Amino acid sequence: MSCKNCGSDLPAKRVELGFKHCVLCSDVEAYGTIDIVYHKTGNTVEHVDKTTADKVNKISKRSGFGSSLGRIKSGGVKEFSGKIHKGCSLAFIGSQALFDKTGTEMMFQFELHGYNKAILYIERCHKNASINTSQYVRLKNTLEAYSKL
Numbered sequence: 001m002s003c004k005n006c007g008s009d010l011p012a013k014r015v016e017l018g019f020k021h022c023v024l025c026s027d028v029e030a031y032g033t034i035d036i037v038y039h040k041t042g043n044t045v046e047h048v049d050k051t052t053a054d055k056v057n058k059i060s061k062r063s064g065f066g067s068s069l070g071r072i073k074s075g076g077v078k079e080f081s082g083k084i085h086k087g088c089s090l091a092f093i094g095s096q097a098l099f100d101k102t103g104t105e106m107m108f109q110f111e112l113h114g115y116n117k118a119i120l121y122i123e124r125c126h127k128n129a130s131i132n133t134s135q136y137v138r139l140k141n142t143l144e145a146y147s148k149l
Contacts, residue, residue, distance in 0.1 A: 005025040109121045122136060
């Protein structure tokens with residue numbers, strides 16, 4: 001079968017799918033894809049019109065180290081919009097093992113030296129990021145309950 005517009009031969013697969021025009025003469029808008037990243041192993045793609053895909057893909061391209069720290073403008077990052085804070089990663093603050101260790105030491109401090117030393121100990125652990133805020137509150141409430149006994 002030949003293309004209705006230009007007369008070129010159509011591939012058999014296009015004819016099977018019901019197309020009557022070649023790719024060059026087609027009036028159907030091309031599709032594009034946008035990468036959707038849910039997690040490092042949970043990625044997928046979204047099929048959208050070509051114009052939208054081109055815009056989103058252009059904006060999401062990284063232009064080098066630190067590009068996620070600035071404001072995205074046409075052509076990449078043009079200015080830095082935040083401060084870099086040096087310190088520990090928040091990913092490991094508040095592990096169950098550190099919480100258990102801190103709680104055990106807190107009770108040891110409470111039994112040997114009293115309430116004030118135990119509070120100072122868990123405040124120091126919170127400040128040093130050994131425990132997170134939620135765990136600090138739990139330990140403080142536990143300590144207050146024991147001090148009332």
